[in-house]
Amino acid sequence: MVALKHHIFVCASCRINGQQKGFCHSKGSVDIIQKFMEEIEDRDLSGEVMITNTGCFGICEKGPIAVVYPEGVWYGNLTEDDVEKIVEQHIEGGKVVEELRI
Numbered sequence: 001m002v003a004l005k006h007h008i009f010v011c012a013s014c015r016i017n018g019q020q021k022g023f024c025h026s027k028g029s030v031d032i033i034q035k036f037m038e039e040i041e042d043r044d045l046s047g048e049v050m051i052t053n054t055g056c057f058g059i060c061e062k063g064p065i066a067v068v069y070p071e072g073v074w075y076g077n078l079t080e081d082d083v084e085k086i087v088e089q090h091i092e093g094g095k096v097v098e099e100l101r102i
């Protein structure tokens with residue numbers, strides 16, 4: 001059993017057939033996932049934080065979307081530049097980034 005402190009789900013617009021096609025994907029969600037993975041790796045947090053790409057959350061108009069557990073905080077309208085702030089303030093600092101919350 002892995003003892004995670006956070007699990008971050010990022011919409012990659014994956015369809016049931018595995019195809020990535022949809023709003024979040026068209027707005028750069030793959031780059032956002034990649035950036036999350038780099039930030040977690042660079043900060044040596046990979047033993048306590050997991051990143052998982054997901055299918056559509058059903059609120060595409062607010063995408064790209066990331067959801068952070070265990071808090072259940074939803075972030076939206078994300079860009080690659082927002083990732084560092086989420087990792088630094090929320091994941092490491094324990095403080096929700098209110099301006100990105102939806």
Ligand code: FES
Binds near residue numbers: 065
């Ligand atoms: S495609 Fe990301 S929320 Fe719908």
